[in-house]
Amino acid sequence: MHVTRLSLHDFRSYREVEIDLTDGPTAFIGANGQGKTNLVEAIDYLSRLDSHRVSSDTPLVRAGADGPHERAVVRAEVQRGDRAALLELEITPGRANRARVNRGALPRVRDLVGILRTVTFSPEDLALVKGDPSDRRRFLDGLVVLRAPRLAGVKADYERVLKQRNTLLKSARSNRHADLSTLDLWDDKLCALGGELVSARLALLEDLGPHLEQAYLTVAASAAEDRRRITTTYRPSTPLAGASPHDVAEALHAGLQDRRQDERDRGISLVGPHRDDVQLDIGVLPAKGYASHGESWSLALALRLASFTVLREDDDDDPVLILDDVFAELDEGRRDQLAALVEPAEQVLITAAVAADVPAALLGRRFRVHAGTVSADE
Structure with missing residues (x-):
C-alpha cells in the first residue's frame, strides 16, 4: 500500500498543494515551521481520523480559509496492489465532516478509517512511555481500530454512553433525590461496549508482545549491554476473569456494583476502559519513572515498529510508515538500526530539518519544504 498523490486545500499552512509520491522512501526536508510535518499529518489523518499533534479539528484548517465556512480538504490517491482509490475528507470544525471514496459519499465519515493504513512515529x-494512561489508551485504541475498523463505531458509542452516564452521576452528586432509574440501562450499554473494546485491546497486546520485544532488542542494539526483556501488562479498572467480550462485560458489571457509592459521591464513572492503563516494563522495572531517555526513545520506537508488523501480518500488506522529525533525536547507532528496520517497507515518508540527519539508505526521493511551498529536489 502506498500513496501516489496528495492534494491539500486550506489544510494547516497550505492554501493549495499537490504532490506526486512514489513507493520506497521519500524525505521532506525543511527548517522547523515550514510545513513539512503538515504534509505527513494529512496522510495520517486520512488513515485514522485523528492527529498525532492535536486533539481537535480546529487547528487543521488554515487561518483565513476561503468560503462561508472555514474548512480543509485532504485528498489522496492510494495504490494497493493493482487497485487504486481516491480518498477525500472535508474537515469543517464545529460541523459534521464529510468523506468520499472514488467520488462517492460515505454514509459515515468513520467508514473512511482503515482504507489507508499508517503507522506514525514522532x-x-x-508520551507512550513517560506520559499519562490516556496516552497509552489512545495508542491502543488507534491500533485496534485500524485492525478492525468497525471498532471505531464501538468506541464512539462507548464515549457517548460514558458521557450520558457521567451526566446522570453528576446530577445525583448535586441532588440526593435525583432520579437514577435509568442508570442500570446505561450500565448495561457501557459494559457491553466496554467488553468489546477491552477484549480487542487484550488481543492486540498479546499479538504485539513478541514483536515489541524483538523490535526493542534490535533498536537498542547500539547499547550492547541492554538485552533486557520488554513486557506489557494490562491494568484494568476492575479485576478481569477472562479476555472475551462477555467475560470482560461481566467483570465490568461487578466492578460498577462495587463502586456504585463511590461513583455517586464523586459524580463520575470509575470503572471501564476509559480508566485502564498498560504498564511497560524493561527488565524487572516499569519504564515510566525508571527508563533513561535513550531507553524511552527505543521503547517508543519499538511500539511503533511492532504496530507496523502486526498490521502487516493482519492484512499481508504494508501500511504507510511515517517518521516525523525523529532522526535528530536519535544517536547514530539508533539511526542506523532504524534505517535497517524500515528500509524494506513499501512506503516510508520522512520529515527532517536537514538531510544529514537522515541515513543515506532512506533519503530516496527528496522534497524541499520552505514557507509553505513544496518542490522536488532534483
Missing part, C-alpha cells in the same frame, strides 16, 4: 511518542 517526538510526541515519548
Whole structure:
C-alpha cells in the first residue's frame, strides 16, 4: 500500500498543494515551521481520523480559509496492489465532516478509517512511555481500530454512553433525590461496549508482545549491554476473569456494583476502559519513572515498529510508515538500526530539518519544504 498523490486545500499552512509520491522512501526536508510535518499529518489523518499533534479539528484548517465556512480538504490517491482509490475528507470544525471514496459519499465519515493504513512515529511518542494512561489508551485504541475498523463505531458509542452516564452521576452528586432509574440501562450499554473494546485491546497486546520485544532488542542494539526483556501488562479498572467480550462485560458489571457509592459521591464513572492503563516494563522495572531517555526513545520506537508488523501480518500488506522529525533525536547507532528496520517497507515518508540527519539508505526521493511551498529536489 502506498500513496501516489496528495492534494491539500486550506489544510494547516497550505492554501493549495499537490504532490506526486512514489513507493520506497521519500524525505521532506525543511527548517522547523515550514510545513513539512503538515504534509505527513494529512496522510495520517486520512488513515485514522485523528492527529498525532492535536486533539481537535480546529487547528487543521488554515487561518483565513476561503468560503462561508472555514474548512480543509485532504485528498489522496492510494495504490494497493493493482487497485487504486481516491480518498477525500472535508474537515469543517464545529460541523459534521464529510468523506468520499472514488467520488462517492460515505454514509459515515468513520467508514473512511482503515482504507489507508499508517503507522506514525514522532517526538510526541515519548508520551507512550513517560506520559499519562490516556496516552497509552489512545495508542491502543488507534491500533485496534485500524485492525478492525468497525471498532471505531464501538468506541464512539462507548464515549457517548460514558458521557450520558457521567451526566446522570453528576446530577445525583448535586441532588440526593435525583432520579437514577435509568442508570442500570446505561450500565448495561457501557459494559457491553466496554467488553468489546477491552477484549480487542487484550488481543492486540498479546499479538504485539513478541514483536515489541524483538523490535526493542534490535533498536537498542547500539547499547550492547541492554538485552533486557520488554513486557506489557494490562491494568484494568476492575479485576478481569477472562479476555472475551462477555467475560470482560461481566467483570465490568461487578466492578460498577462495587463502586456504585463511590461513583455517586464523586459524580463520575470509575470503572471501564476509559480508566485502564498498560504498564511497560524493561527488565524487572516499569519504564515510566525508571527508563533513561535513550531507553524511552527505543521503547517508543519499538511500539511503533511492532504496530507496523502486526498490521502487516493482519492484512499481508504494508501500511504507510511515517517518521516525523525523529532522526535528530536519535544517536547514530539508533539511526542506523532504524534505517535497517524500515528500509524494506513499501512506503516510508520522512520529515527532517536537514538531510544529514537522515541515513543515506532512506533519503530516496527528496522534497524541499520552505514557507509553505513544496518542490522536488532534483
